Amino acid sequence: MLPAVPDRSLAELARTGGEPDTLSLLNRDQDTRRLILLRAVLDAAEAADPALCSPAAKARLREDWALLTAADRAAVPDSPARTRLSYPLLGPWARRCLTGLDPRTSPPSDKRRRELALDLSYFSAVAAVAAARAGIPFTTELTARDGILVLPSLGALTSAERGDTRVRVTYEQARMTLDQVTVFLENDSGAWSGSLAWTSAYALSGLVPGAAPMPLDDLDPYRVPPREPDHYALSGPAGPDEAERKRWLQSWSGTAAALRTGGEGRLTEALALLRCLVPLEMPPGAGGRGSCSGTRREAFGALLSSAPATPVAFAATLVHELQHTKLAALSEMVELHRAGPAARYFAPWRPDPRPYDGLLQGAYSHLALADFFQRRALTVEPARSEGAWAQYARYHAQVGAALPALAASSDLTVVGRRFVDEMAVAHERLAAHPAPRGHTARAQAYVKAVRALWTQRQPRTESH
Structure with missing residues (x-):
């Protein structure tokens, strides 16, 4: 039986490198683990006490999985379902759900039941987006948490009502209607609408010409870990305004060239492993010059960072954090x-x-x-x-x-x-x-x- 990691790949990684096939090995393994993790959520929900996860919630999860399966079978080059399920921030969501469904956790309080119900309902939004990207018409109801409905990779709707509300969603022919708001899906990322209630997801251009757009995700509700009383904890999530997005774009546009000055392999690993950016607030007292960055084991492919000051600083941040990504992935294999x-x-x-x-x-x-x-x-x-x-x-x-x-x-x-x-x-x-x-x-x-x-x-x- 062949080892999980070939000797050649282990040596490449130990030298902080990685040829394309070695990086693909890490990607495939992590994607497989993600699918297993999602299956674990469904199994845990099915086995959960009805007082914690209601029969209706269990039935809805099965419906959402069926919709994802239909999207995965759609005749498109890249399955929209697989793309959504390999998105890094779905990992923290799954971990949170498993914690909420764990029978060893404290008895189900009203707060715990509400939070778990909202967490599980997010899977419905994931399935809806995958179906829409696959061109599958549907009508459903989704839950806006505290008045905000996030559709991953598309955007977010701010409801006129506060609290947890239901939103009727229909989709056909690249048009999605959320109650009275109509949005139109873009080809690669995001969706636009004339309504002020809609905020489109934002993405930077591809790292190099021909590469897929890079999400700058300031909407996903699971994008940052809980704050810890630790000096080295990450700063909070940022919601970049136009000036801040311009700063991100200016640094990002020169990052590929800066990476190349440190070796073509640094650009190769960034193209292979980086799947989304999560903007963080500038660290207190940084005066616009400091930075904060990090990765999360459960969010393979995500880089959390404050806005880098220069392309070289951005490149160095990528080199630093992608090594954590590689070593964490390798440590799960061997x-x-x-x-x-x-x-x-x-x-x-x-x-x-x-x-x-x-x-x-x-x-x-x-x-x-x-x-x-x-x-x-x-x-x-x-x-x-x-x-x-x-x-x-x-x-x-x-x-x-x-x-x-x-x-x-x-x-x-x-x-x-x-x-x-x-x-x-x-x-x-x-x-x-x-x-x-x-x-x-x-x-x-x-x-x-x-x-x-x-x-x-x-x-x-x-x-x-």
């Missing part, structure tokens, strides 16, 4: 380590101790950034190479400080040890083209200083 969640490792990019997995994730993404900025420093004109060399030197020094702890762990599996060894080889190869001496010295001094500060902050153990 076991790399058996380390626990104890936060005890020094990471020179954060002041707090990290668990082993967090250290591995951070070192992996920083290794990719070191590669990106070294390639950029070697290709751009001298006036712009100094900044790239400084970035390369710091990332390279940071990874060098983290690798010994990663390699020394007895919790690595056989596959995990090969992976970390390949990371070390890639790090060593980067050293063949060092940054100018001043950059290297400053980077090493920086790592030394943050290690000393980290050591001072750790609790001391009393000796007896």
Whole structure:
């Protein structure tokens, strides 16, 4: 039996790369897991106590699945149902539903029943959009949550009534009517209407000519995780105005060229893995210069980010976050380590101790950034190479400080040890083209200083 991940693909990924077939392997595996997750939601709903999930709700889920099946069978090159079911933000929705349906959760309160009913009703909107994209006529009723009905990839209707309301929806011949509001589907993304009650979904142009538009999703109700009382929690969701969207577009339009300066493979992985962008608020106190970004394991292909200041900053954010995407996907296919969640490792990019997995994730993404900025420093004109060399030197020094702890762990599996060894080889190869001496010295001094500060902050153990 062939291994889940071929040796060649494992080596490519360990070096922070990935040929198209390796990236396709990650995509196929994640899409399969998404379908299994959705099937788990349906099965959990069927098995749920009627007091929590009513017979009517169960019947509606079966109807929605049948509509999705019909859309999937429509004679189109790319099934609209599969496209909707592979959309990253459906993952957080499914996880939330499974939590709400879990019989081990606290007894079903009125609040829990309401939230679960609204969560499950969102699947009806997903099925309706898939059917509309497939050109299948239908008439149905959908639920507007707190007066807002979101139709993923199309837009959102703001109802005249507040609270949870029912909206009658009909579709035929590229025209959808939501109560008294008519919207017309665009070919690729979004839908337009003359009504002020309708807000169209927004998408940036394709990353390169011929690529599909990139959703900038500020409507999906499951687009950001719950806020955590943590210094490193993501900022809240943003609803970009026209000026902010212009800023996104300006940065995005130069991102492909910026990615290419760090190697053609960086553009390849962005085209293969990135499926949507979720705008976040600018971090407090950033003064328009800072940024905030992140990925979610349950939302493969989604990048959450505040508006990048420049195309180079956008490219670096993509390089950083797509490594988290790749490593998270790989970790679901093979076991790399058996380390626990104890936060005890020094990471020179954060002041707090990290668990082993967090250290591995951070070192992996920083290794990719070191590669990106070294390639950029070697290709751009001298006036712009100094900044790239400084970035390369710091990332390279940071990874060098983290690798010994990663390699020394007895919790690595056989596959995990090969992976970390390949990371070390890639790090060593980067050293063949060092940054100018001043950059290297400053980077090493920086790592030394943050290690000393980290050591001072750790609790001391009393000796007896």
